[in-house]
Amino acid sequence: xxxxxxxxxxxxxxxxxxxxxxxxxxxxxxxxxxxxxxxxxxxxxxxxxxxxxxxxxxxxxxxxxxxxxxxxxxxxxxxxxxxxxxxxxxxxxxxxxxxxxxxxxxxxxxxxxxxxxxxxxxxxxxxxxxxxxxxxxxxxxxxxxxxxxxxxxxxxxxxxxxxxxxxxxxxxxxxxxxxxxxx
Amino acid sequence: xxxxxxxxxxxxxxxxxxxxxxxxxxxxxxxxxxxxxxxxxxxxxxxxxxxxxxxxxxxxxxxxxxxxxxxxxxxxxxxxxxxxxxxxxxxxxxxxxxxxxxxxxxxxxxxxxxxxxxxxxxxxxxxxxxxxxxxxxxxxxxxxxxxxxxxxxxxxxxxxxxxxxxxxxxxxxxxxxxxxxxxxxxxxxxxxxxxxxxxxxxxxxxxxxxxxxxxxxxxxxxxxxxxxxxxxxxxxxxxxxxxxxxxxxxxxxxxxxxxxxxxxxxxxxxxxxxxxxxxxxxxxxxxxxxxxxxxxxxxxxxxxxxxxxxxxxxxxxxxxxxxxxxxxxxxxxxxxxxxxxxxxxxxxxxxxxxxxxxxxxxxxxxxxxxxxxxxxxxxxxxxxxxxxxxxxxxxxxxxxxxxxxxxxxxxxxxxxxxxxxxxxxxxxxxxxxxxxxxxxxxxxxxxxxxxxxxxxxxxxxxxxxxxxxxxxxxxxxxxxxxxxxxxxxxxxxxxxxxxxxxxxxxxxxxxxxxxxxxxxxxxxxxxxxxxxxxxxxxxxxxxxxxxx
Numbered sequence: 001x002x003x004x005x006x007x008x009x010x011x012x013x014x015x016x017x018x019x020x021x022x023x024x025x026x027x028x029x030x031x032x033x034x035x036x037x038x039x040x041x042x043x044x045x046x047x048x049x050x051x052x053x054x055x056x057x058x059x060x061x062x063x064x065x066x067x068x069x070x071x072x073x074x075x076x077x078x079x080x081x082x083x084x085x086x087x088x089x090x091x092x093x094x095x096x097x098x099x100x101x102x103x104x105x106x107x108x109x110x111x112x113x114x115x116x117x118x119x120x121x122x123x124x125x126x127x128x129x130x131x132x133x134x135x136x137x138x139x140x141x142x143x144x145x146x147x148x149x150x151x152x153x154x155x156x157x158x159x160x161x162x163x164x165x166x167x168x169x170x171x172x173x174x175x176x177x178x179x180x181x182x183x
Numbered sequence: 184x185x186x187x188x189x190x191x192x193x194x195x196x197x198x199x200x201x202x203x204x205x206x207x208x209x210x211x212x213x214x215x216x217x218x219x220x221x222x223x224x225x226x227x228x229x230x231x232x233x234x235x236x237x238x239x240x241x242x243x244x245x246x247x248x249x250x251x252x253x254x255x256x257x258x259x260x261x262x263x264x265x266x267x268x269x270x271x272x273x274x275x276x277x278x279x280x281x282x283x284x285x286x287x288x289x290x291x292x293x294x295x296x297x298x299x300x301x302x303x304x305x306x307x308x309x310x311x312x313x314x315x316x317x318x319x320x321x322x323x324x325x326x327x328x329x330x331x332x333x334x335x336x337x338x339x340x341x342x343x344x345x346x347x348x349x350x351x352x353x354x355x356x357x358x359x360x361x362x363x364x365x366x367x368x369x370x371x372x373x374x375x376x377x378x379x380x381x382x383x384x385x386x387x388x389x390x391x392x393x394x395x396x397x398x399x400x401x402x403x404x405x406x407x408x409x410x411x412x413x414x415x416x417x418x419x420x421x422x423x424x425x426x427x428x429x430x431x432x433x434x435x436x437x438x439x440x441x442x443x444x445x446x447x448x449x450x451x452x453x454x455x456x457x458x459x460x461x462x463x464x465x466x467x468x469x470x471x472x473x474x475x476x477x478x479x480x481x482x483x484x485x486x487x488x489x490x491x492x493x494x495x496x497x498x499x500x501x502x503x504x505x506x507x508x509x510x511x512x513x514x515x516x517x518x519x520x521x522x523x524x525x526x527x528x529x530x531x532x533x534x535x536x537x538x539x540x541x542x543x544x545x546x547x548x549x550x551x552x553x554x555x556x557x558x559x560x561x562x563x564x565x566x567x568x569x570x571x572x573x574x575x576x577x578x579x580x581x582x583x584x585x586x587x588x589x590x591x592x593x594x595x596x597x598x599x600x601x602x603x604x605x606x607x608x609x610x611x612x613x614x615x616x617x618x619x620x621x622x623x624x625x626x627x628x629x630x631x632x633x634x635x636x637x638x639x640x641x642x643x644x645x646x647x648x649x650x651x652x653x654x655x656x657x658x659x660x661x662x663x664x665x666x667x668x669x670x671x672x673x674x675x676x677x678x679x680x681x682x683x684x685x686x687x688x689x690x691x692x693x694x695x696x697x698x699x700x701x702x703x704x705x706x707x708x709x710x711x712x713x714x715x716x717x718x719x720x721x722x723x724x725x726x727x728x729x730x731x
Binding site: 021 | 298299302337367368369371372374376377402403404405406407408410411414423424425427428429430433436439440441482503542584
């Protein structure tokens, strides 16, 4: 009688342990699940890999509307660089193309691979902000002490809803040398 | 350890099993596999950690007494808020409920011991190891983790916020997680396999029911948290990019995984609280619990809902509108089963022959103040309003109302309620009442003004603040100091009761007609070292009368 209970206990404990280990795996499974969910059309999200290069198309310029675009530059985790924008603020008309230059410099004596990640505020306008050319599309390689002036060419889709009057676009440069897959 | 168990079995043949007392000496406490010993260890450890975490809260309130920087530097202040949370959650509240489970579940279901006694010992000592590892970070270069208990990346991965402490904090979370998973497995196995044959599932006291459901929550979510912190570890030291934007990861993903654990976690702390309240209130109202079956179903519903509402902690991350709406409505639904519970406790007291001993006073104030904390929760479930409340003292006030005058008060109530049973001594009722009144008044002076501060826009986790917040912060700090000092009365009462209390001999029932409500009151006081070596044949059903 006593033996059978302890056998039952062990069996149940093992089953529950399997559940616990499965849940540990589920934690990791959330990573791809999250990626899949973010692809769904009705989930509008601003993710680094969503900001893709688009071909230049001619839009009708909406001269009656003016949107203020602000540019921010950030260095993350004390990335050893100098990074600034040549234009801090720009008043733009939807449909018209603009080019803004960014300046970046590697302060170290070693080659550096760095990646700039964009972030928008308000977050949901990213789909109307079309970039034709950007240093943020791919990883940038900087030779020792190298300085670069990098252009970013964009247009705001005239379909952008009327309530948006100011857009803040922030770029953060990450030193990606150690985790780069392009070595 | 096995040698001791063997010896135990040898003795079994030699003399009468029922006369077995505890082993002599200090080693008893280290190698014990007795559920009462382990329960005591858990409870004393939790009480110690309550004062450790409480001292950290005193540092926080002292610094916030006036605007400007007075006593500590900002990094240490942030360490204090982070460690206060981790110590209170993983070192005090959770272990205290595991301690109660260890003591009470076997007594309440007529079992000789927990199902897996050696694993029980191991889970306690692993908890101690985990908490010591966490505490050791306080003495490390760069100090203890100070990025908040939620350990959000990228903040927590930056050298300035963690120093050398991050891997230690993460391994400590692993140990604490393994400890609570083992505890949960043990509790489920005990409840399913060790019940007296006469006790059906729907005869079980609510404390046992709520712990059964809590144990399933623990097994489901602690491993997810372990996974999340492991991802932080590999991001920091092995160049993975789960949460690193530069490598294609996303810090928002961490928040999703964390709160998938974090929301059930807050119910892990509150469901056993409901269980204890549902045990104490009927005894002092001298009525069966109103709506036993609905209590069980409400507990199960709350547990289920806890898995599908996590993103209400992160309304401001830039979720799609559909997501905000879903999480908003799903969160509001939780108010329904919770309302059922509050209704049932109130209905239990309705026209009851109530008396107001200390455990009942704490329980009544739990019903009132927990409901208040629940209402602010409802306010924050409204997504557009939450943008205003997010990361302010309003949320601090909310979760402290659901934890301090709820979980902590009920743990105090449980102490007053069962200590006479465990020790055979009565506590000093006068000091108990003094402790209650000081606590219930000061807890409101401490936390109620924080609602105003939050609505006025004071952010949480800051050592300094704008002068317009000065008055309410000073009042809140004064409440904090009174509350902190009052808890020393509880410490005194626990020690005094263990050493003899009032000297009054308590009966087996301790409280009038308690034996109608639970099996534990049919045992002698103090509870013998071994109980229910023959399972009880009749189980009290007073508490379930309504459902039959």
